[in-house]
Amino acid sequence: MKDKIEIGLMGLGVVGVGVENALxxxxxxxxxxxxxxxxxxxxxxxxPSKKRACQPHLLTTNPQxxxxxxxxxxxxxxxxxxxxxxxxxxEAVSRGKHVVxxxxxxxxxxxxxxxxxxxxHNVALLYEASAGGGIPLISxxxxxxxxxxxxxIHAIINGTTNYILTKMALEDIDFTAALRxxxxxxxxxxxxxxxxxxxxxxYKLAILAALAFHTQVLLEDVYYEGISRxxxxxFRYAKELGYTVKLLxxxxxxxxxxxxxxHPTFIPEDLLLAKVNGVFNAVQIDGDLTGRILxxxxxxxxxxxxxxxxADVIRLAQNMSQGSSPMPRVQMDQTMIAKPISEIETRYYxxxxxADRPGVLAQITRVLxxxxxxxxxxIQKEVDERAQSAEIVIMTHPARERAMQQAVSEMNKLxxxxxxxxxxxxED
Amino acid sequence: MKDKIEIGLMGLGVVGVGVENALxxxxxxxxxxxxxxxxxxxxxxxxPSKKRACQPHLLTTNPQxxxxxxxxxxxxxxxxxxxxxxxxxxEAVSRGKHVVxxxxxxxxxxxxxxxxxxxxHNVALLYEASAGGGIPLISxxxxxxxxxxxxxIHAIINGTTNYILTKMALEDIDFTAALRxxxxxxxxxxxxxxxxxxxxxxYKLAILAALAFHTQVLLEDVYYEGISRxxxxxFRYAKELGYTVKLLxxxxxxxxxxxxxxHPTFIPEDLLLAKVNGVFNAVQIDGDLTGRILxxxxxxxxxxxxxxxxADVIRLAQNMSQGSSPMPRVQMDQTMIAKPISEIETRYYxxxxxADRPGVLAQITRVLxxxxxxxxxxIQKEVDERAQSAEIVIMTHPARERAMQQAVSEMNKLxxxxxxxxxxxxED
Numbered sequence: 001m002k003d004k005i006e007i008g009l010m011g012l013g014v015v016g017v018g019v020e021n022a023l024x025x026x027x028x029x030x031x032x033x034x035x036x037x038x039x040x041x042x043x044x045x046x047x048p049s050k051k052r053a054c055q056p057h058l059l060t061t062n063p064q065x066x067x068x069x070x071x072x073x074x075x076x077x078x079x080x081x082x083x084x085x086x087x088x089x090x091e092a093v094s095r096g097k098h099v100v101x102x103x104x105x106x107x108x109x110x111x112x113x114x115x116x117x118x119x120x121h122n123v124a125l126l127y128e129a130s131a132g133g134g135i136p137l138i139s140x141x142x143x144x145x146x147x148x149x150x151x152x153i154h155a156i157i158n159g160t161t162n163y164i165l166t167k168m169a170l171e172d173i174d175f176t177a178a179l180r181x182x183x184x185x186x187x188x189x190x191x192x193x194x195x196x197x198x199x200x201x202x203y204k205l206a207i208l209a210a211l212a213f214h215t216q217v218l219l220e221d222v223y224y225e226g227i228s229r230x231x232x233x234x235f236r237y238a239k240e241l242g243y244t245v246k247l248l249x250x251x252x253x254x255x256x257x258x259x260x261x262x263h264p265t266f267i268p269e270d271l272l273l274a275k276v277n278g279v280f281n282a283v284q285i286d287g288d289l290t291g292r293i294l295x296x297x298x299x300x301x302x303x304x305x306x307x308x309x310x311a312d313v314i315r316l317a318q319n320m321s322q323g324s325s326p327m328p329r330v331q332m333d334q335t336m337i338a339k340p341i342s343e344i345e346t347r348y349y350x351x352x353x354x355a356d357r358p359g360v361l362a363q364i365t366r367v368l369x370x371x372x373x374x375x376x377x378x379i380q381k382e383v384d385e386r387a388q389s390a391e392i393v394i395m396t397h398p399a400r401e402r403a404m405q406q407a408v409s410e411m412n413k414l415x416x417x418x419x420x421x422x423x424x425x426x427e428d
Numbered sequence: 429m430k431d432k433i434e435i436g437l438m439g440l441g442v443v444g445v446g447v448e449n450a451l452x453x454x455x456x457x458x459x460x461x462x463x464x465x466x467x468x469x470x471x472x473x474x475x476p477s478k479k480r481a482c483q484p485h486l487l488t489t490n491p492q493x494x495x496x497x498x499x500x501x502x503x504x505x506x507x508x509x510x511x512x513x514x515x516x517x518x519e520a521v522s523r524g525k526h527v528v529x530x531x532x533x534x535x536x537x538x539x540x541x542x543x544x545x546x547x548x549h550n551v552a553l554l555y556e557a558s559a560g561g562g563i564p565l566i567s568x569x570x571x572x573x574x575x576x577x578x579x580x581i582h583a584i585i586n587g588t589t590n591y592i593l594t595k596m597a598l599e600d601i602d603f604t605a606a607l608r609x610x611x612x613x614x615x616x617x618x619x620x621x622x623x624x625x626x627x628x629x630x631y632k633l634a635i636l637a638a639l640a641f642h643t644q645v646l647l648e649d650v651y652y653e654g655i656s657r658x659x660x661x662x663f664r665y666a667k668e669l670g671y672t673v674k675l676l677x678x679x680x681x682x683x684x685x686x687x688x689x690x691h692p693t694f695i696p697e698d699l700l701l702a703k704v705n706g707v708f709n710a711v712q713i714d715g716d717l718t719g720r721i722l723x724x725x726x727x728x729x730x731x732x733x734x735x736x737x738x739a740d741v742i743r744l745a746q747n748m749s750q751g752s753s754p755m756p757r758v759q760m761d762q763t764m765i766a767k768p769i770s771e772i773e774t775r776y777y778x779x780x781x782x783a784d785r786p787g788v789l790a791q792i793t794r795v796l797x798x799x800x801x802x803x804x805x806x807i808q809k810e811v812d813e814r815a816q817s818a819e820i821v822i823m824t825h826p827a828r829e830r831a832m833q834q835a836v837s838e839m840n841k842l843x844x845x846x847x848x849x850x851x852x853x854x855e856d
Contacts, residue, residue, distance in 0.1 A: 022575060022717065032759045033574055128572070134718030136564070136572035144556070144564035146461055147450060147738035272724060275703050289450065289735035290562030290725060296700060297721030307717035310575030318756035328746035331460050 002073070004037045005317040008066035008097075010044040010088055011079035012052065012059075015102060015129075018306035019076060020054050034314060036321040042066045044079075067091050074316055076309060077101040086110055093118045093125060098320075100312040102129035102305055108203035112216045112332070119329060126312035131204035132157060134304025135297035137283055139311070141211040142330050148287030150212040153251040154267075154427065157204045159279035159299050160188045160195035161227050161247040165264075166277040169235045169244065175228055187279055197226035198262040201249045209251035209260050212285070214333050217260060221338035225263040229422055234351060237379065237393050238266055241349075244274035248427065259339040266349050266426040342402040347376070347426035349395055352411065353418040356383050356390040360416040364392065367410045373399040389418055395426070430501070432465045433745040436494035436525075438472040438516055439507035440480065440487075443530055443557075446734035447504060448482050462742060464749040470494045472507075495519050502744055504737060505529040514538055521546045521553060526748075528740040530557035530733055536631035540644045540760070547757060554740035559632035560585060562732025563725035565711055567739070569639040570758050576715030578640040581679040582695075582855065585632045587707035587727050588616045588623035589655050589675040593692075594705040597663045597672065603656050615707055625654035626690040629677045636711070637679035637688045642761050645688060649766035653691040657850055662779060665807065665821050666694055669777075672702035676855065687767040694777050694854040770830040775804070775854035777823055780839065781846040784811050784818040788844040792820065795838045801827040817846055823854070 007023070009016060023030070023040055031037040040058060044066055048059045066072055067088065075092040077099060079085045086106045092099050093114060101107065106114070107130045118125040128138045141150075156162050160182060167178040179196065182188035194200045202224040210217040227247050238245050243266040251260045267274050272294055276282040281299030286292050298304040354360045361380065368375060379393040396404070404423070411417050435451070437444060451458070451468055459465040468486060472494055476487045494500055495516065503520040505527060507513045514534045520527050521542060529535065534542070535558045546553040556566045569578075584590050588610060595606040607624065610616035622628045630652040638645040655675050666673050671694040679688045695702050700722055704710040709727030714720050726732040782788045789808065796803060807821040824832070832851070839845050 018717075026575065026577075029577075030575070033756075134715075135721055136568045139572050140564045140568065143743055144567050144739045145735065146742050147454065147458070147735050149454075149457075272700070272703060275700060287562075287735065289446075289731045289738070291729075291732055293563055293723070293725030295721070295723055298719045301719075303717045304719055307573065307575050307715065310717070311572045314574050315571055315756075322756065328461075328743075328750065 002036055002320055004039050005034065005074065005320055006039050006041040006072050007313065008042045008044070008069065008072040008075045009040055010063065010066060010075060010077045012043055012045045013078065013080070014302040015305045015309070016043070016078040017053070018302035019078065019309050022306050022310055024054070030314060034317040034321050036317065038313065038317055041072055042069065063088055067095060072097060073320060074098045074100060074313060076313065077103055078309065079103070082106055082109060089114060089125070090117065093121055093123055096121050096123055098123045098316050099125045100309055100316065101125070101127050102309055103127070104130040104200070104203040104207060108206040108219050111207065111210065115329070124316055126316065127207070128312050129305045129308035131207045132281055132283060132295070133297070133299040133301060134307045135281060135283065135295050135299065136308070136311070137208065137295060138211060140295070141208065145285065145287055145290060146330070148289045150285060150287050151253055152286040153208055153212055153249070153283060154273060155205065155208065155249040155281070155283040156246055156273065156276050157249050157281050157283065157299055158195050158198075158201040158247060159281060160192065161201070162276065162281070163187045163279045164196075165227060165230070165245055165247060168230065168232060172232050172235070174232050175230055196228055198224035198247065201247060201262045205249035205251060205260055205262055208283070209258065210332070211330060212251060213253050213258050213336060214330060215258065215336040216332060218338070221260055223261040223263070223341040227264050230264055231422070234422055234424065237349070237351065239269070240379070241266070241377070241395060242269055243267060243426070244269045245424070246274065250427065253336070256335065257337045257339045259344050261341055261344070264424050266424055268428060342405070344401045345398050346401070347396055347398050347428065348404055349393065349422070349424040349426055350408070351391065351393050351421045353389050353391055353421060355416040355418065356388050357416070361392065363414055363416060364411060367407050367414070368394075368396070371403040371407050373403055373407055430464055430748055432467050433462065433502065433748055434467050434469040434500050435741065436470045436472070436497065436500040436503045437468055438491065438494060438503060438505045440471055440473045441506065441508070442730040443733045443737070444471070444506045445481070446730035447506065447737050450734050450738055452482070458742060462745040462749050464745065466741065466745055469500055470497065491516055495523060500525060501748060502526045502528060502741060504741060505531060506737070507531070508533075510534055510537065517542060517553070518545065521549055521551055524549050524551055526551045526744050527553045528737055528744065529553070529555050530737055531555070532558040532628070532631040532635060536634040536647050539635065539638065543757070552744055554744065555635070556740050557733045557736035559635045560709055560711060560723070561725070561727040561729060562735045563709060563711065563723050563727065564736070564739070565636065565723055566639060568723070569636065573713065573715055573718060574758070576717045578713060578715050579681055580714040581636055581640055581677070581711060582701060583633065583636065583677040583709070583711040584674055584701065584704050585677050585709050585711065585727055586623055586629040586675060587709060588620065589629070590704065590709070591615045591707045592624070593655060593658070593673055593675060596658065596660060600660050600663070602660050603658055624656055626652035626675065629675060629690045633677035633679060633688055633690055637686065638760070639758060640679060640713070641681050641686050641764060642758060643686065643764040644760060645686075646766070649688055651689040651691070651769040655692050658692055659850070662850055662852065665777070665779065667697070668807070669694070669805070669823060670697055671695060671854070672697045673852070674702065678855065681764070684763065685765045685767045687772050689769060689772070692852050694852055696856060770833070772829045773826050774829070775824055775826050775856065776832055777821065777850070777852040777854055778836075779819065779821050779849045781817050781819055781849060783844040783846065784816045785844070789820065791842055791844060792839060795835050795842070796822070796824070799831040799835050801831055801835055
C-alpha cells in the first residue's frame, strides 16, 4: 500500500508532453481513481534548455537518474525507435520497475523476451499504446476476449496510408498526388517509407497477433507490401466490382498454423471496415464466442496515445496502491507455426496491359488454367488504339499464392503481355 | 493462492448453457490462463428433470445450495429479471462471494447499492455481459478509458429495434410489417414491448452512463421513447435530408449535469454509427484524450454473452489464483445532476398533415417563431387532393425540448393542422 506512485518519464516529444500534461491537469481525478497520487519524479530529455510547461528541475539528460532511482515505481517510455529505448526498458524491468511503453518497434521485435524478463522480475510490461493509439486493443485481447479462440484479425492500423487510400478513392487521384497532400497536412512524414511500405502496420500486427493467438510472432513472419503500386484505375475497377481498397493487416489462425500479412486488399464495400476513412483506424476481430467485433478510433496522435499510456499507468498504480500482486499475463503456447506468404490461399485481382489482338486472352487464361487457378470474372476495356493495347482485369477464385506468383511470372514471359500492372489480394 | 476456483451457476437458460458448455470444452485453456482449473460446482435450475449436457448431479433447485456453500468462490447469475436474481446477488455478495452477472435490469436498478455492498464485503461484482453482449464495453470504460473525461455516448444497444429499423429503411416498409418479420426470425419476442419501447436500451444506457461519468444514474433519470410511431415515410424524408433513423441511447455530460435518453434519432448518414445494420450493436464514445471511438459487435445471443461473462470469471479467477486483493473499482462522484428531457436542447424533425390552403405554413411557422424555434428547412409535398391535405416536414435549428413540446401542443390546436405525425430528435 503506497502513499504515492512515482513515475519516471523517458522522452518528452509530442506524446511525452501529452502524458505529462494530463498527469498534471488530471492529478486530482487520477489520485481519486488510484487511491494515491501519481507523481512524475524525473523526465529524460535530449535538450534540457528547450522551453517546456513542466517543472525544469524534473528534467535530466541522464537515463540513470531514472533507472537508478529506487523510488521510481513505473517507467513510461515514449522515446520511440529501437535504440536506446530497448536497453532502457530492459534495464528498468531487470531492476524491478514496471514499464509502460508506446514503442511498437521494441515490442514487435523484442516483446517476447522483454515480457519473459518482466515475469522473472515480477513486474509488468504494458504496451496498450503500441498498437491502435487511443483505441483499446491490447487490453481487450488480454482480458475481455480471453475466453475466445480468435480465428482472424483484419485491421486498418496505419492512419497515413488509410488517409492516402481514402483520398485516392474519393478524388480519383494517383498515389503520388495523394501522398503529397498527406505530407502537406502533416499526416505523412517527409520520409514516408515506414508508413507507406507497411512496416509500421507490420509491427502492430505482430503485436496484436501474438496476443490474439497466444503465440510468439516473429517480425520476420510478417509479410508486408506497401501501397505505392496502386493507381487511380485500380480504385475504379474495385468500385465497379463492389470492393474498396484498404491496406489491411491480416492475421489468421488455422489449426496449428497462423499467417500474418500486410498488403493492399480488396474488401467488400458493404463491410463496416470498408467505411473506415481518413486517418482513422479500425480492428475487426473474429472470435468463436463473440463473433465479429470491431474497434474504431484514432490510431495515432499525442492525446489518443496518452489515453492508452495513462490507462496502463493507472491500472498498474491501482494494483500497487492496493498492494496487489502483478497483473495476470497471457500465457503463450509457442507451438504455432507461421505460414509463409507462398502458402496462403486467397482470391486475387490482376490488372495487366496486353496487345490488342485476337487470342491474347486465351493465352493468359491458359497460363492460369494450367496452374489450376480458376477465374471468377474478367473485365476487358480501355483499349488504347494508338498503342494497340488493351487493359484486362481478372478476378480469381481462391488460389495458392505460390501458383499465382508463378502465373504472373509466366504471363510476363508472354510476348503479348506488355505489363502486369498490379496484383492485389482479395478478402471476402 | 487457490488450487481450483469453484463456480456456482445460477440459471441454465440459453446463456447459462453457453457458459457451462464453454467452461467444459475450454477447461484446459482456461486453466492455463488462470493458473488453476475453473470448476462448476453447482447449477441452479427450475426444472431438474429436463435433459441437459452437463452432469446431472450438479443440478439443484435450491439457491441455498450455492449461497450456503463456503467452497464456492464465484457466483454466476444468468437467471435474468429483477426478482429473485436481485436477492440472490445481494446474498451472495453479503456472504463474501464474487458475483458475475449478465442482469441489466438488476444492475440498472440496484447497481449502485450492490456495488457498495460488494465493496463493503471486499468482493467484486462484475457485469460486462449486462450491456453490449459480446462487445467489450464495461471493462474499457472501467479501465482503458479511465484517463478520459467522457463527454458523450451515442449507442445502438438494442438489436431487435435496430433490425426493425434496418428493415424499414432498406425495404420501405412500415413498423408493423418489420416487427412481424423480426418476430418470425426470432429477433423479436412475442411481447416485444421491452425492446420496442426502449426499456431494454434504457437499462443498458443507465449502466454505461454511470461508468462513463463516474456518477450514480437512476433509472428514473433515463428518458425513453420507442420506435412504433415511425413510418416508412419518415425514412424516406430522412434519406432525402441526408440522415438515417436509429434508436439511439444518448448520454451527454455538460459541466455538473448529465442527460440520458433513448429515442428514435436522425443521425447523419455518413456517420459510422449510421452504417450499423441488422441485429448488430455499436457504442460510440467521445473522450477528451482518445477522441471519438466506436465499439461494434453482437449485443445479444448465448455465445457473445457467454464471452463477456467468462471474461469476468477469468479476470476474477486470475486475481484469486494469484492471491491478489479485489479488483480496482471506479470511484463515483455522486455529485452530478440529471437534466430532465424538457431541458435538453437539440434539433428536431417534425412531420405533420395540414389542410391544403393558403396561409397554413404561415400559421405554423408563427407558432415556432413565437417560441424562438428557428427553422432550418421545410419540405412540403405529397398533396392529397381528395382529402385537400398536404404533408409538411420541418427541420429546426437547436431548440429547447420544452419549447418544442409547447409548439407541438399549440400546433395541434390550429384548425388547419390535421395531424402531427411525428417529432424526431436529430443528432449531428
